[in-house]
Amino acid sequence: MEVLALLIPVSLLLGGVGLAAFFWTMRNRQYDDPDGDAQRILRTDFDDQPKQ
Amino acid sequence: MVYVEAPGVAACPACVATPIATNRAAKLASEGSRELHLSLPTVHCAACIQSIEGGLLARDDIEDARVNLTRKRATVRVPAGMSDEQVVAAISALGYEATPLDAATLSAGESDRAARDLAMRLGVAGFAMMNVMLLSVAVWSGAADATRQLFHWLSALIALPTIVFSARPFYTSAWRVLRVGRLNMDVPITLAILLAAGISVMETAYHGEDAYFDAALSLTFFLLAGRYLDQKMRSVARSAATELAAMETPTALRLTEHGSETVPIGTIAVGDLLLVQPGARMPVDGVVEDGTSDVDRSFLTGEADPATIGTSDQVRAGEVNLTGALKVRATAVGEQTVLHALADLVSVAEQAKSRYNSLADRAAKIYAPLVHILAFAAFVFWLWATAGDVRYALNIAVAVLIITCPCALGLAVPAVSTVASGKLFKAGILVKHATALERLGEIDEVVFDKTGTLTKGIPQIVTQLTPADLAIAATLAEASGHPRSKAIVSAAFASRADVRDIHEIAGMGVEGILEGRKVRLGRASWISGGDSSTVLDLGDRHIALEFVDSLRHGAEDLIATLKSKGVPVTLLSGDTEANVRRMADTLGIDNWQAGILPHEKADVLQAKADAGKRVLMVGDGLNDVGALALAHVSIAPASALEATRVAADMVLVKSDLSQIAVAMETAQKARRRIIENFSVAAIYNTIAVPLALIGLASPLSAAIAMSTSSIIVSLNALRLR
Numbered sequence: 001m002e003v004l005a006l007l008i009p010v011s012l013l014l015g016g017v018g019l020a021a022f023f024w025t026m027r028n029r030q031y032d033d034p035d036g037d038a039q040r041i042l043r044t045d046f047d048d049q050p051k052q
Numbered sequence: 053m054v055y056v057e058a059p060g061v062a063a064c065p066a067c068v069a070t071p072i073a074t075n076r077a078a079k080l081a082s083e084g085s086r087e088l089h090l091s092l093p094t095v096h097c098a099a100c101i102q103s104i105e106g107g108l109l110a111r112d113d114i115e116d117a118r119v120n121l122t123r124k125r126a127t128v129r130v131p132a133g134m135s136d137e138q139v140v141a142a143i144s145a146l147g148y149e150a151t152p153l154d155a156a157t158l159s160a161g162e163s164d165r166a167a168r169d170l171a172m173r174l175g176v177a178g179f180a181m182m183n184v185m186l187l188s189v190a191v192w193s194g195a196a197d198a199t200r201q202l203f204h205w206l207s208a209l210i211a212l213p214t215i216v217f218s219a220r221p222f223y224t225s226a227w228r229v230l231r232v233g234r235l236n237m238d239v240p241i242t243l244a245i246l247l248a249a250g251i252s253v254m255e256t257a258y259h260g261e262d263a264y265f266d267a268a269l270s271l272t273f274f275l276l277a278g279r280y281l282d283q284k285m286r287s288v289a290r291s292a293a294t295e296l297a298a299m300e301t302p303t304a305l306r307l308t309e310h311g312s313e314t315v316p317i318g319t320i321a322v323g324d325l326l327l328v329q330p331g332a333r334m335p336v337d338g339v340v341e342d343g344t345s346d347v348d349r350s351f352l353t354g355e356a357d358p359a360t361i362g363t364s365d366q367v368r369a370g371e372v373n374l375t376g377a378l379k380v381r382a383t384a385v386g387e388q389t390v391l392h393a394l395a396d397l398v399s400v401a402e403q404a405k406s407r408y409n410s411l412a413d414r415a416a417k418i419y420a421p422l423v424h425i426l427a428f429a430a431f432v433f434w435l436w437a438t439a440g441d442v443r444y445a446l447n448i449a450v451a452v453l454i455i456t457c458p459c460a461l462g463l464a465v466p467a468v469s470t471v472a473s474g475k476l477f478k479a480g481i482l483v484k485h486a487t488a489l490e491r492l493g494e495i496d497e498v499v500f501d502k503t504g505t506l507t508k509g510i511p512q513i514v515t516q517l518t519p520a521d522l523a524i525a526a527t528l529a530e531a532s533g534h535p536r537s538k539a540i541v542s543a544a545f546a547s548r549a550d551v552r553d554i555h556e557i558a559g560m561g562v563e564g565i566l567e568g569r570k571v572r573l574g575r576a577s578w579i580s581g582g583d584s585s586t587v588l589d590l591g592d593r594h595i596a597l598e599f600v601d602s603l604r605h606g607a608e609d610l611i612a613t614l615k616s617k618g619v620p621v622t623l624l625s626g627d628t629e630a631n632v633r634r635m636a637d638t639l640g641i642d643n644w645q646a647g648i649l650p651h652e653k654a655d656v657l658q659a660k661a662d663a664g665k666r667v668l669m670v671g672d673g674l675n676d677v678g679a680l681a682l683a684h685v686s687i688a689p690a691s692a693l694e695a696t697r698v699a700a701d702m703v704l705v706k707s708d709l710s711q712i713a714v715a716m717e718t719a720q721k722a723r724r725r726i727i728e729n730f731s732v733a734a735i736y737n738t739i740a741v742p743l744a745l746i747g748l749a750s751p752l753s754a755a756i757a758m759s760t761s762s763i764i765v766s767l768n769a770l771r772l773r
Contacts, residue, residue: 036121
């Protein structure tokens with residue numbers, strides 16, 4: 001059971017990272033245009049080189 | 053570079069356009085630049101986004117452009133000095149319709165913040181629920197002693213802050229009603245969440261076996277989900293409705309000693325002299341000082357034919373000036389106008405509608421007291437049965453509260469209305485009022501307005517003219533803004549005659565010279581004397597022209613569907629008897645009344661309501677506002693004035709009237725689903741509550757019961773699609 005001492009902090013940390021990521025996406029208004037975001041992956045520009 | 057062409061389902065001109073290489077390298081915002089919001093009703097695909105954003109960004113004068121497909125809007129950053137019209141022109145050059153939106157109106161109606169706030173709380177609750185559930189599974193599968201103790205404390209560590217943060221909407225709402233001595237659904241919810249958390253901390257401290265942290269969190273999560281769906285659905289409808297309002301920028305042309313200036317309507321004072329151009333709406337009530345014109349009063353009276361007015365005639369706010377420029381002296385502004393008096397009716401109606409007892413209210417009224425009584429009874433009974441073991445009795449009472457807590461009930465209505473409203477939104481109907489859908493499901497009679505609702509309010513020529521005569525008429529008609537002139541022009545397509553020296557005589561008609569003789573098109577009283585019909589004077593002969601108001605698309609289908617369902621249909625119009633009779637005969641409506649005054653319309657609706665009828669009123673005019681407000685549920689087309697749209701519970705965005713039948717069917721189905729969902733919740737409670745009362749409910753069984761009932765209810769709602 002000693003492994004718990006390691007696993008519990010790790011799981012809490014990972015969960016915390018997930019929560020932080022969620023906060024970040026909310027703050028960045030990434031849920032404002034779900035339909036648009038679904039369509040934007042079909043765009044044909046930006047394909048040849050990464051966005052500058 | 054190889055471009056993959058957009059998929060073949062593309063339906064707009066630019067969907068297949070070659071993408072423009074965009075330079076998205078952030079252009080720096082220049083001094084004095086401003087943001088412009090535009091409505092883009094026709095965007096629908098990736099290629100649309102690409103061509104608009106690409107096309108706009110390729111221009112040097114536009115700093116940033118971002119399309120929001122969900123709301124069908126674009127936000128464009130333009131430098132100082134660039135007008136709205138230039139941006140609209142740029143977008144229409146790309147093949148899309150665009151309408152500028154008034155930023156002030158938009159932000160006034162913005163309810164995104166509330167939805168985002170709820171989403172944040174929902175996300176946190178979901179995260180905490182899943183983590184605590186993991187720990188709980190370990191406890192349920194047999195962790196004991198120190199391990200169980202550790203897991204319980206960890207759960208508390210995650211659960212307590214989450215409960216404080218995520219469940220706050222319930223606390224505030226519960227506190228609000230408790231302070232005024234009433235009960236709502238949020239009171240048992242709050243009590244259950246707080247007691248469950250409290251008792252769990254206590255149990256953990258006393259090294260007990262059971263802790264309800266997971267139950268407290270899943271309660272919060274499921275109920276927040278319902279709340280979020282509700283908020284989201286209404287904010288979509290509301291933002292679309294404010295968008296309609298934002299399209300009308302309320303300004304007027306005021307004449308001063310130095311010329312004319314454009315001013316907001318709010319700043320006009322009584323006594324100001326205003327210039328009203330042909331095509332513009334009267335901003336205020338007033339008296340004509342100078343000029344002759346025809347005005348379209350159909351919004352106010354329902355009359356399809358325009359009225360001729362001249363110096364010293366009265367005009368009222370909301371009327372549309374058609375042919376000549378008018379100088380109008382304001383006699384009543386703002387709240388004193390006839391238009392505003394009608395708007396007051398709306399607030400009365402709002403109150404009546406807030407008294408409507410929705411299914412959810414009725415359920416809550418039975419449910420909330422029952423839950424408290426049950427939990428309290430369980431507490432008292434077990435206190436007596438165990439001879440004063442407060443801890444055990446409290447545990448049972450909390451179990452009862454958790455089990456009965458209306459998870460399924462909280463989702464039952466929002467889940468269904470979200471699916472139904474989403475379906476209606478796609479069909480082009482905005483549900484503005486929270487209980488409108490439910491009320492629409494109950495209606496047993498439909499009342500229509502004629503002009504602008506069943507008809508387009510745009511005349512069509514029915515008299516058959518020879519091509520040569522039609523060409524002459526069209527050439528004359530082009531000089532006028534009168535709706536009948538427009539009808540002639542559109543009937544003639546491109547054919548024109550060599551008529552010269554054309555000029556309009558406001559309020560009368562148009563005249564010109566064709567091959568040396570005078571030709572005229574206009575009012576019969578001007579040309580040959582007689583009634584108000586229109587006559588074409590070709591010099592040697594007169595031809596009387598007949599017009600009808602063309603039917604709105606889908607009107608025939610809608611009436612036929614209603615008839616086949618056995619729903620009585622009534623037509624109430626302020627128009628002349630001949631016009632109304634013709635329309636009623638075409639559509640097969642037996643019940644009609646013509647020449648009705650606005651307050652009489654309202655009286656008819658009131659009489660029907662008193663007789664216990666649940667009436668759906670569909671109307672667009674200001675003369676319908678009273679009737680719309682009194683109806684059980686009301687629908688206005690998007691072409692209606694803002695005052696009318698505000699009064700209506702739903703707005704029909706597409707011009708196809710037959711969607712109303714779709715909406716009625718969806719509403720009836722939604723109502724059935726809501727009742728089914730309540731039955732699911734009731735069945736679940738009749739099984740689970742006795743178990744909890746005799747002390748057999750464990751945290752595990754509570755968690756299973758709660759999740760299954762919530763999932764069943766949500767799945768049942770999805771069947772509406």
